[in-house]
Structures are given as C-alpha cells and as structure tokens.
Amino acid sequence: MNVTAPLEATDFVIFGGTGDLALRKLLPALLLRLRDGQLPTRTRVVAVSRAGLDDAGYRDKVRGALPEFVPGVTSGEIDDFAARLEHVCLDVDEPDDWHPLGDRLRERANPVRVFYLAVGPALFGTICHRLDEIGLVQPSSRVVLEKPLGHDLASAREINDSVGEVFAESQIFRIDHYLGKESVQNLLVTRFANSVFEPLWHATAIDHVQITVAESVGVGSRGGYYDSAGAMRDMLQNHLLQLLCLVAMEPPTQVAGESVRDEKLKVLQALTPLEDLDGACVLGQYTAGLVDGAAAPSYVEEVEAPSRTETFVALRAEVRNWRWAGVPFYLRTGKRMRERCSEIVVAFKPTPHPMFPGSEGTQEPNRLVMRLQPDESVRLHLVAKEPGPGGIRVRPVSLDLNFSQAFGAPSPDAYERLLMDVVRGNTTLFMRRDEIEAAWRWVEPIIRGVGARRPRPYAAGTDGPAAADLLIERDGRSWNEDVTR
Numbered sequence: 001m002n003v004t005a006p007l008e009a010t011d012f013v014i015f016g017g018t019g020d021l022a023l024r025k026l027l028p029a030l031l032l033r034l035r036d037g038q039l040p041t042r043t044r045v046v047a048v049s050r051a052g053l054d055d056a057g058y059r060d061k062v063r064g065a066l067p068e069f070v071p072g073v074t075s076g077e078i079d080d081f082a083a084r085l086e087h088v089c090l091d092v093d094e095p096d097d098w099h100p101l102g103d104r105l106r107e108r109a110n111p112v113r114v115f116y117l118a119v120g121p122a123l124f125g126t127i128c129h130r131l132d133e134i135g136l137v138q139p140s141s142r143v144v145l146e147k148p149l150g151h152d153l154a155s156a157r158e159i160n161d162s163v164g165e166v167f168a169e170s171q172i173f174r175i176d177h178y179l180g181k182e183s184v185q186n187l188l189v190t191r192f193a194n195s196v197f198e199p200l201w202h203a204t205a206i207d208h209v210q211i212t213v214a215e216s217v218g219v220g221s222r223g224g225y226y227d228s229a230g231a232m233r234d235m236l237q238n239h240l241l242q243l244l245c246l247v248a249m250e251p252p253t254q255v256a257g258e259s260v261r262d263e264k265l266k267v268l269q270a271l272t273p274l275e276d277l278d279g280a281c282v283l284g285q286y287t288a289g290l291v292d293g294a295a296a297p298s299y300v301e302e303v304e305a306p307s308r309t310e311t312f313v314a315l316r317a318e319v320r321n322w323r324w325a326g327v328p329f330y331l332r333t334g335k336r337m338r339e340r341c342s343e344i345v346v347a348f349k350p351t352p353h354p355m356f357p358g359s360e361g362t363q364e365p366n367r368l369v370m371r372l373q374p375d376e377s378v379r380l381h382l383v384a385k386e387p388g389p390g391g392i393r394v395r396p397v398s399l400d401l402n403f404s405q406a407f408g409a410p411s412p413d414a415y416e417r418l419l420m421d422v423v424r425g426n427t428t429l430f431m432r433r434d435e436i437e438a439a440w441r442w443v444e445p446i447i448r449g450v451g452a453r454r455p456r457p458y459a460a461g462t463d464g465p466a467a468a469d470l471l472i473e474r475d476g477r478s479w480n481e482d483v484t485r
C-alpha cells in the first residue's frame with residue numbers, strides 16, 4: 001500500500017530560513033519527505049533571511065547542520081536535498097529588498113507556493129502585505145504561521161486581521177506541532193474508531209482527566225522571548241488547550257474539512273471561567289537543581305535578570321456541557337522538570353463495590369494513558385487476578401501499545417506530517433482563527449488575575465512546586481505517577 005501518496009510540486013519559501021526552527025525541524029522534515037518520494041523532485045526551498053548568503057553559502061550552512069538533526073542521513077541524501085535549496089537575502093522591513101524574491105519565484109514556478117513564516121509574529125503582517133504587493137500571492141498559495149500568535153486576545157486579533165487582509169482563512173495554516181504528533185492523531189482513532197471507548201467517554205464513567213507536558217530543558221537561548229511569555233502563553237494557551245479539546249470534543253462528522261475544528265471550538269467556548277484562582281491555579285519558577293544528574297542553573301540565572309515569569313503552571317479546568325459536567329481537567333506544564341514527558345491520562349471511576357476480599361487499596365480504577373513523548377504509546381491500566389492458588393488476589397496490570405514496536409517503524413516527526421498537510425491544503429490539524437481567539441478569551445483573565453503573584457520556587461529536576469500536588473490532592477486525587485516516572 002502506498003502510504004505516502006505523492007503531492008504536487010511545491011515552492012516552499014521559508015522566512016527565517018537560517019533560524020533554529022528551519023534548521024532543526026523544517027529542513028529535516030522536507031529532506032525526509034523528498035527522500036521518501038512524497039515530494040516531487042521539482043520541489044524548491046527558497047530560504048529568506050538577512051544573512052548575506054548566496055545559494056552556495058546557504059547550502060554549505062545547511063549541509064553542516066543537517067547531520068545533527070537527521071540521524072542516519074547519508075552525505076548523498078544531503079547533497080541531493082541541498083541541490084534544491086536557494087537563499088534570498090532580504091530584510092522584511094526594507095521594501096526595496098523584495099524584488100529579487102519575486103524574480104526568483106516567477107522564473108520557475110511550481111503549482112503550489114507555501115510561505116512559511118518562521119520569524120517573530122511582529123513580522124507576519126508586513127510579510128503578507130509585501131507578498132501581495134509584489135504579486136506573489138495566488139489562489140493556490142498558503143501561509144504557515146508559527147506560534148506565538150500574539151500575547152493576548154487583542155494582539156492575536158491584530159495579527160489575524162492583518163494576515164486575513166491578504167490570505168483567505170482556507171489559505172492560513174496556524175501551526176501547533178502537537179497536533180501533528182502521531183500519538184495525538186491516534187487519540188482521535190482510539191476514541192472514534194473503537195466502539196468500546198465512546199460509550200464510556202462521559203461524566204458517568206470518567207472521574208477526571210490529566211494533561212501534563214513536562215520538559216526537562218530550561219529556556220536556553222529563548223530566554224528573551226520566554227521571559228515576556230511564560231508557561232501560560234507559551235504552552236497552556238495553545239498546546240495544552242488543543243489537547244484538552246481533542247479529549248473533550250464531541251465526535252466530528254468526519255476527520256476532514258471543518259468538522260474537527262468546529263467541535264474543538266465548542267469545547268473552548270464551554271470552558272468555565274476560572275474564578276477561584278487561589279485554589280485552582282499554581283504558578284512556579286525553577287531554581288537551581290539537578291537534572292539527569294547534572295547541575296542546572298535557576299531561571300533567573302538563565303535570563304540574567306530578576307523575573308516573575310512563570311516556568312510552570314498547573315490548573316484545574318472544567319468544561320461546562322452535558323458530557324463533562326463535574327469532571328475536572330487537571331493541566332500542568334513546566335520547564336526543567338524531572339524528565340521530558342507528555343501524557344494525557346483519562347482516569348475512570350472506581351467500581352461501585354469492592355467485591356474481591358482484600359482488594360481494597362489494590363484495586364486501582366482503570367486509566368487510559370496516552371503518552372505523546374518521549375515514546376509514543378497508549379496504555380490501558382486494568383486490574384487482573386494474580387496467578388496462583390489460594391483465593392483471588394487482584395493486581396494492577398497494563399495493556400501496552402508502543403507504536404514503534406507495534407508498527408516496526410519510528411513515528412515521523414510532527415513537522416513532516418503537518419508540512420504535507422499544508423501542501424494538500426488540509427487545514428484539519430491547524431488552528432482556526434476563532435479557536436485561537438476563544439483560547440485567548442479563556443486564558444487572558446487567568447493571566448490578568450495571577451499577574452501580581454510571585455511564582456512559587458521549585459528546584460530544577462523536580463515535579464514542580466508542592467502546591468501543584470495540593471491542587472489535585474485537595475480533590476482526593478493525585479497526579480498519575482507514570483507521568484514523571
């Protein structure tokens with residue numbers, strides 16, 4: 001079976017083509033899709049930046065960078081890819097710089113043109129308008145916007161308005177790479193292609209849901225941006241809320257067109273405003289500690305300035321609708337945590353009556369644990385009889401599905417999948433304007449409400465501040481221990 005149907009020949013124009021995102025994620029993804037024959041050989045990649053590089057200089061730069069980011073790539077594969085790369089030196093803010101880009105793209109045009117904006121959002125509007133002015137935007141063109149899409153509702157609207165003056169909504173791809181992860185798509189399949197789960201996917205059977213996105217890295221070189229954003233804007237407003245939407249949404253009529261995005265929007269609109277901020281929201285900031293046995297500096301040392309920016313947030317959300325009434329969604333994300341691990345845990349209610357003698361305390365309620373990283377897997381925690389004579393003793397066991405073991409191949413990177421969806425014009429796994437704005441509408445009052453708070457310190461290499469444990473323990477629950485094991 002052909003699992004990678006060939007796509008139309010495309011001109012990828014990457015604004016920020018010399019940046020970290022392009023070198024680490026976008027170019028490796030394009031190389032792999034070309035190598036596998038999904039992208040035709042006529043594909044071109046035109047990188048744009050202010051660096052005074054000609055095509056040869058850019059190719060050398062990419063040749064030097066790729067081996068680190070594409071494990072096992074051969075020099076022949078890199079040379080083959082590099083031959084498709086071009087570089088245009090252009091300062092977005094200089095109107096006179098733009099004409100060479102127009103000349104390049106017109107001299108040999110492919111049917112699809114993708115403008116990938118891997119630059120700061122302050123440049124999005126200018127880039128779109130300049131592209132329009134020099135006649136490069138066609139009905140088959142698409143624009144990809146990287147996060148962050150603004151820092152509040154007003155700035156997100158401003159960006160959306162500006163980009164929307166040039167591109168139709170169907171041409172705009174707001175990327176959230178979490179949605180391109182194999183395991184996140186598998187969440188849709190687990191829910192909607194297996195008839196056993198959906199009847200249970202309801203407040204009558206589900207006790208609560210946990211979503212954790214834990215990173216072991218600190219802010220590194222992104223300190224300047226991060227200090228003005230914090231965990232709430234950088235992770236919660238987009239990645240965690242998108243995951244919550246996929247868990248909580250009603251079954252879409254199809255996984256295509258607008259159905260999925262329509263259902264996600266309804267979830268965002270049903271989020272209960274968080275009023276009890278003291279009880280339902282914990283902020284933290286890492287201090288110096290040990291991560292993987294190595295000394296890690298504090299956040300303040302990394303950004304080299306006193307700061308009240310949160311590097312950790314945990315909160316208790318509720319979705320106010322028929323399906324989820326009374327079911328808490330515990331969300332947490334942080335940097336410099338014990339290990340890199342992202343999981344969604346659907347915790348089912350306990351059985352109504354412990355009928356096996358001596359099973360109290362050992363009969364854990366069922367849990368469905370969907371691990372997004374580092375190893376993508378789905379695990380269903382059940383209770384089974386311990387083998388042997390002498391009565392029935394019960395014990396927790398798990399049914400494990402590790403994707404790379406089950407299917408014999410590692411999952412492709414999220415950017416590979418998402419970039420191909422951009423070429424196809426399939427917006428299902430991208431955020432629509434109204435989703436972004438609904439997410440900001442819910443998060444913004446929380447950010448304002450906790451604005452004056454000093455985040456609680458937590459040592460690097462731990463699970464966040466103790467108050468985050470209290471947040472969930474107060475409800476008689478605890479964070480899933482698999483999450484940080």
Ligand code: NAP
Nearest residue numbers: 016017018019020021049050051090091092118119120146
């Ligand atoms: P970066 O390493 O700082 O790269 C920025 C790129 O933009 C460089 O190629 C830079 O090249 C170019 N650039 C900046 N100003 C320009 C201008 N006026 N005209 C033309 N080119 C200009 O940043 P990054 O990490 O790649 O991130 C890019 C964007 O993606 C940011 O908004 C970031 O928040 C977002 N993002 C990044 C990641 C990631 O993993 N890195 C993940 C998600 C989202 P010159 O300076 O040479 O012009």
